[in-house]
Amino acid sequence: MNLQPPTLDTTLESLRTEVTGSVALPGEAGYELATPWNVAVPVNPRAVVAVENAQDIAATVRFAAKHNLRVAVQRTGHGAVSLGNDVLLVHTGKLTECVVDPVSRTAKIGAGLIWQNVIDAAAPHGLAPLTGSSPTVGVAGFLTGAGIGPMVRTYGLSSDHVRSFDIVTGSGELVRVTPDEHAELFWGLRGGKATLGIVTSIDIELMPITHFYGGAVYFDGADAPAVAHAWLDWCADLPEHSSTSIAFLQLPPLPQVPPPLAGRLTFAVRFASLTDEAEAAELISRIRSVATPLIDAVGTLPYAAIAAVHADPVDPMPTHESTALTTDLSHEAVDALLGAAGPGSQSPQTVVELRLLGGALAREPKHRSAFCHRDAAFTLFTIGVLAPPVADAVVPHAQALGRAMAPWTTGRALPNFAPSDDPEQIARTYDEDTAHWLSALANTHDPSGVLAVGQVMRQIR
Ligand SMILES: Cc1cc2nc3c(=O)[nH]c(=O)nc-3n(C[C@H](O)[C@H](O)[C@H](O)COP(=O)(O)OP(=O)(O)OC[C@H]3O[C@@H](n4cnc5c(N)ncnc54)[C@H](O)[C@@H]3O)c2cc1C
Known part of the structure; x- marks a missing residue:
């Protein structure tokens, strides 16, 4: 007779009988779903539950509560935060209705x-x-x-x-x-x-929307100062039918990167407009005329080509992100950003981006939400790849860039960019009332704290 108490992994066997989806322990097929898009983040849960329906999630949550485990959720791992073996990871990839x-x-x-x-x-x-x-x-x-x-x-x-x-x-x-x-x-x-x-x-x-007028105009890094200053002036009276961002890019020489953009500093002005083609072309002509583009990929595009505006990386990679929100920016602020990420800066970041906010975003919608930053003027965002030869330089540089831009940043954080489980950063995502109410609601709907892991707003009671 075996008098040993069941181990947690033995107990996890019983979860397999309670869910329609699969439960994978480390080393088992299906556990690889834990590997996030951002492969720099250690996501090592006790088990991965590839759920097939809402009941599977409910069973996983109840199981976790009974066994003093937490439950986190992941789909792609673009926003992964580190998870350890006190966590069951719900993977939602089969919820494809x-x-x-x-x-x-x-x-x-x-x-x-x-x-x-x-x-x-x-x-x-x-x-x-x-x-x-x-x-x-x-x-x-x-x-x-x-x-x-x-x-x-x-x-x-x-x-x-x-x-x-x-x-x-x-x-x-x-x-x-x-x-x-x-x-x-x-x-x-x-x-x-x-x-x-x-x-x-x-x-x-x-x-x-079937089509939009947009894409990106790419310039040599040496033209970044002239284009960035012109862009800031252009932003001041950009109508809200149009959105825009700029990015300092250092893209690797890979087959999917157009040769003029590979292995050097370039500067992109992104644009997405829903006004008619003539008006949109007239608007962007001010940017096009500042310097000679390396690539001009702005035109009428089907909405299905929306990814062309930012041309974000697709393949999983080890990344570090940083984010900030800014008040209105001056030309002095643009100079500070050029100093940190422009020509001669030795920036190791793959992307340093400023997105213009305002327009419809600045107005409260009919139904208010827990988003607290409608008054911000721009988002500042960096992505660096934590791989040689820049691996060690990315984080200190992102911090230095943050300090250089501090006179214009609000000290607040966005919920989506630069994911973190650091309670201080999470608290910076919300104003005091919002943080209080999110925590209070979480205490009501999750009194055992089963979901209190990763990037969640919980205040100590
Ligand atoms: C290259 C890149 C481009 C991006 N572009 C933008 C952008 O333009 N605008 C923007 O706003 N954000 C952007 N992001 C941020 C992105 O929206 C967030 O990281 C988002 O959380 C990713 O969701 P995911 O499910 O793909 O990632 P995951 O890592 O799988 O999930 C991240 C987090 O989202 C939450 N979550 C996921 N699924 C669920 C669920 N079913 N229920 C409740 N919570 C859930 C959880 O907190 C989870 O930890 C970008 C990120 C990257 C890496």
Whole structure:
């Protein structure tokens, strides 16, 4: 007779009988789903549960509560934070429902979809979802982080256009969340990441967009000072039918990188406009005339080509991100950024980006959310690759860049960029009231703290 108490891994065997999806322990097939897009982040959960439905998530949450474990959620790992062996990782990749209703211009989308799936499903109906810069990002992670897309000035946050969520709370309850049902959760899920629950599906509005005028104009790094200063002036009266960002780029000499952009500092002005072609072309002509572009890839594009605006990296890689929000920027601020990331700066970052905010984003939507930064003027974002020869230089440089820009940054953080489980950074994501209410709601809906892991807003009670 075996009198040994069952080990946790033996007990995890019983979870296999409670879920329709699969449960993978380290070394088993399916555990590799834990590997995040950002491969620099150690994601080493006790087990990976590849859920097939909301009931699987509820069973996982209840199991975790019983065995004093936590539950985290991941789709692509674009926003991964480190996880250890006290965590069960729900992987949502099998939640792939996607139903487009062209009459109401809405879509019901499973939490396992990435934006490209929704773009492809909506396009035949002449419709488009408000994706982020990278269509390989997961819909649920993006929308619970508020979602700042390439058309943010025209439509506001992508999460301003969510109609409802289906979630599993930290108590293991399946809850439908709309502006009228559990309105407090509807407020907090848009910006609160997984603090208040694991999303299983989302109803979103689709926009009647088939084409837009946009893309990017790429300049030699040596032209960055002239173009960046001209861009700042241009931003001042840019109508809200148009959104824009700039990026200092140092792209590697890889086959997918156009040769004029590879292995050198270049400077991109990104543009996405929904006005007519003539007006949009007239607007961007001011930028085009500042210097001779290396590549001019701005024109009328199908919405399906929205990824061309930012041309974000697609393949998994070890990255470090930093982020800040700014007040209005002066030419002095642009000089400070040029000093940190421009020609001669020796910046090791792959991307140093400024996105213009304002427009529709600055207005509160009909249903308020836990996003706290509508008054910010720009987002500042860096991505560096933690690989030789720059691996050791990326983090100190990002910190130095942050210090150089400090006179113009607000000290606040966005929920989506530069993910972190550091309570101080998480607290900087919210104003005091929002932080309080997110924590209070989490305490109500997740009293055992099953979901209190990773990037969630919980204050010590
Ligand atoms: C190259 C790149 C480009 C990006 N571009 C943009 C952009 O233009 N605009 C923007 O706003 N953000 C952008 N981001 C940030 C991105 O939106 C976030 O990292 C987002 O969290 C990624 O979601 P995911 O599901 O793909 O990632 P994951 O790492 O799988 O998830 C990240 C987090 O999202 C939350 N989450 C994921 N799934 C669920 C769920 N089902 N229920 C509840 N919470 C969930 C959890 O907190 C989870 O830890 C970008 C990131 C990268 C790396």
